[in-house]
Amino acid sequence: MQKDDSLKLGILLEKRDSDHPWLDHEWVFVGVLPGAEAIEGMRVIREVPGSVHYHAATLELELHRAEAEAYQYNLTSPEPSIFVVLRENEEDDEDLPILAELVTVSPYEAQDYMDSSEELVERILMPEHIKAWVSEFVEAHYTEEPFKKRKRDKVRPEEYKFGQEPLVDLRKRMGREGDDVN
Numbered sequence: 001m002q003k004d005d006s007l008k009l010g011i012l013l014e015k016r017d018s019d020h021p022w023l024d025h026e027w028v029f030v031g032v033l034p035g036a037e038a039i040e041g042m043r044v045i046r047e048v049p050g051s052v053h054y055h056a057a058t059l060e061l062e063l064h065r066a067e068a069e070a071y072q073y074n075l076t077s078p079e080p081s082i083f084v085v086l087r088e089n090e091e092d093d094e095d096l097p098i099l100a101e102l103v104t105v106s107p108y109e110a111q112d113y114m115d116s117s118e119e120l121v122e123r124i125l126m127p128e129h130i131k132a133w134v135s136e137f138v139e140a141h142y143t144e145e146p147f148k149k150r151k152r153d154k155v156r157p158e159e160y161k162f163g164q165e166p167l168v169d170l171r172k173r174m175g176r177e178g179d180d181v182n
Contacts, residue, residue, distance in 0.1 A: 005137055006062045007130070011084055011100040012045065013056040027098050029084045029122030034130065046095075052105025054144055068142035070106040071134050081123040083110035105134055108133065111134040 018026045032055065038058045043054040061082070062065030062073065074080050085102040101119065104110060105126065114121045127135070165173075 004062065004064050005133075006039075006060045007063050007133065008035055008058055009033065009082075009103055010039075010058050010143045011056045012097070013042075013054050013086075013100070013102060014051050015054065016051045027086065027120075029086070029124055031124060032082060032127070032130070034104070034127075056098070059100060061103050061105065063105070063128075063137045065141045067106050067109070068138050072138050072142050074105055074107050074126075074143045075131065075135055076140060077107070080126040080134075081105070081107070082130065083107070083121055083123045083124050085110070086120040086122060087118070105116045105130075 011029070012031040012033065014028045014030045015025050016028060018024060022027075032054065036055065036058045039055060042054040042056045045055050047053075083104050083106075084100055085104075087099050087101050089097055089099050098120075102113070110121050113119050119134070
C-alpha cells in the first residue's frame with residue numbers, strides 16, 4: 001500500500017419534503033457509491049413520493065499517513081462514519097442548490113468544518129468494505145506513541161524574574177536577613 005491512498009466515492013444526497021414551517025425541503029447525506037464515475041451536475045437516482053435521491057458528485061476519499069491517528073479513532077468509535085461537507089451553491093442554481101465539497105473519514109477534519117459554521121457536515125455509518133480498506137491503511141501506517149509525562153521546570157524563587165530583585169537579595173540589602181514574616 002502507498003503512503004497515501006484514495007478511493008472515488010459517489011455522494012448520494014436525498015432531498016426530502018420538510019414539515020418544518022420555514023423549510024420546503026431538506027438535504028440529507030444518505031450514502032456513497034464506491035468507484036463511481038465523475039459527473040457534471042446532479043443525477044436523479046430514484047424518486048419516491050416525498051423524496052428524491054441524487055448522485056450529487058464524485059469525490060476522492062483521500063487517506064494520508066499524517067491522519068492515521070484520526071482514522072484509528074474513527075474506526076474504534078461506536079459508529080465508524082464517513083463525513084461529507086456540503087455547501088450552498090452561491091450561484092442561485094435551482095437545479096444544483098447544494099454542493100458536495102469534501103468527503104473524509106477523519107472526525108477531526110469534519111469537526112474543523114463544523115466549527116466554521118459555514119458548511120453543513122453530514123455523516124453516515126461507514127460501509128464494511130470501506131471500513132476494511134481504511135483499517136488496512138491504519139494498520140500499515142499508524143503507530144501509537146507511548147505516553148510521556150512531562151517534567152516540571154525546576155523553579156528557584158531566588159532567581160531573577162522580570163525585573164524584580166530576588167527576595168533573598170532584598171532582605172540582605174535591607175539588613176533583615178533573619179526576620180520572620182508573620
